[in-house]
Amino acid sequence: MKSIAAILGAFILTGQASAVSLLLPPKKPKNIILMIGDGTGLVHLYAAYVAKGGQLDIYAFAKHIGLSITASANDFVTDSAAGATALSIGSKTNNGMIGVLPDSSKRETIAETAAKKGLSTGAVVTCELPHATPAAFYAHQPSRKMYAEIVKDMTANTAASILIGGGLPYFDTNALKSAGYSVSVGTETMSKNTGKRQICFIDTLKEPLPVAQRGPTLVHGSVHAIQHLSKNKKGFFLMIEGSQIDWGAHNNDSAHTIAEAIDFDLAAGEVLKWAKNNKRTLVIITADHECGGLTLHDYDKVNKRPTMNFSSGHHTAEPVPVYAFGPGSEAFSGVYQNTAIYHKMMDLLNLKSK
Numbered sequence: 321m322k323s324i325a326a327i328l329g330a331f332i333l334t335g336q337a338s339a340v341s342l343l344l345p346p347k348k349p350k351n352i353i354l355m356i357g358d359g360t361g362l363v364h365l366y367a368a369y370v371a372k373g374g375q376l377d378i379y380a381f382a383k384h385i386g387l388s389i390t391a392s393a394n395d396f397v398t399d400s401a402a403g404a405t406a407l408s409i410g411s412k413t414n415n416g417m418i419g420v421l422p423d424s425s426k427r428e429t430i431a432e433t434a435a436k437k438g439l440s441t442g443a444v445v446t447c448e449l450p451h452a453t454p455a456a457f458y459a460h461q462p463s464r465k466m467y468a469e470i471v472k473d474m475t476a477n478t479a480a481s482i483l484i485g486g487g488l489p490y491f492d493t494n495a496l497k498s499a500g501y502s503v504s505v506g507t508e509t510m511s512k513n514t515g516k517r518q519i520c521f522i523d524t525l526k527e528p529l530p531v532a533q534r535g536p537t538l539v540h541g542s543v544h545a546i547q548h549l550s551k552n553k554k555g556f557f558l559m560i561e562g563s564q565i566d567w568g569a570h571n572n573d574s575a576h577t578i579a580e581a582i583d584f585d586l587a588a589g590e591v592l593k594w595a596k597n598n599k600r601t602l603v604i605i606t607a608d609h610e611c612g613g614l615t616l617h618d619y620d621k622v623n624k625r626p627t628m629n630f631s632s633g634h635h636t637a638e639p640v641p642v643y644a645f646g647p648g649s650e651a652f653s654g655v656y657q658n659t660a661i662y663h664k665m666m667d668l669l670n671l672k673s674k
């Protein structure tokens with residue numbers, strides 16, 4: 321019987337490189353960047369694509385596309401707390417709950433497990449840091465409204481190497497410094513923050529402004545976080561959230577929804593370009609749920625964007641797309657529960673659930 325080496329040699333000699341790759345185990349990523357467009361259904365991104373004149377980096381880069389079913393443990397329609405918790409711990413929980421099961425018992429998040437294995441982790445968001453999505457990765461509380469407890473959890477949590485977002489007034493900067501964080505405020509000073517553990521507040525407000533006033537903090541934050549995290553040779557896990565797409569949709573505000581979706585794509589473009597050069601990075605771009613029941617009926621020539629019809633001021637049960645790029649991206653094709661995204665990521669990073 322011919323040895324594997326002899327067979328591989330024969331393939332190489334006959335130029336059948338693709339046949340060789342079929343015999344090799346699929347490549348696993350060293351780094352995972354999970355990008356969450358809060359409230360961002362299929363239509364929100366398509367609206368941004370139309371408004372950008374038929375271009376979107378997420379569409380251009382996406383290799384494998386799936387659909388995620390977002391219902392929570394106790395509701396057909398999820399909120400952001402349960403939606404993000406499904407992604408962070410791989411279990412459905414009740415609406416409003418952060419990093420815990422429906423019985424309030426804590427479960428280790430993917431960021432915490434990754435950090436224990438020596439990977440660096442972080443989050444970049446355009447909401448305040450104790451808000452539901454970032455909190456679900458670095459806090460464990462029965463209610464998303466418990467900001468004081470969530471802030472305590474996030475301050476004490478040693479899993480994060482970098483946190484970028486708003487909400488400075490909620491935090492005690494002395495406590496952050498005692499916990500080893502190097503604290504900076506403002507996007508200009510972010511690039512000068514060279515601490516081993518960093519918390520970069522994008523402004524001094526409780527809640528960050530819309531992108532029109534805020535500027536491209538998501539792009540700057542994403543680039544800064546990748547520069548910081550990629551110093552770790554063992555790899556990293558980074559969560560990036562376009563937080564305010566959801567806020568625009570709740571308000572049925574077409575201009576705000578589109579502007580935030582374009583901002584999210586801008587950040588995704590930088591992330592995807594970096595991942596393309598760094599061959600061992602998997603990028604997953606998805607949402608926690610749809611918001612607004614958005615449909616497009618026509619093209620608005622005056623505002624150069626689609627005519628947007630919101631059927632709701634709340635979230636809906638519509639499954640959300642999952643766009644994946646990089647090693648392991650093929651695992652994200654198909655239709656599955658939101659919790660499967662966590663299990664696929666854990667498997668690809670060789671991490672075990674606790």
Ligand SMILES: [Zn+2]
Pocket residue numbers: 359400566567570611635
């Ligand atoms: Zn929402």
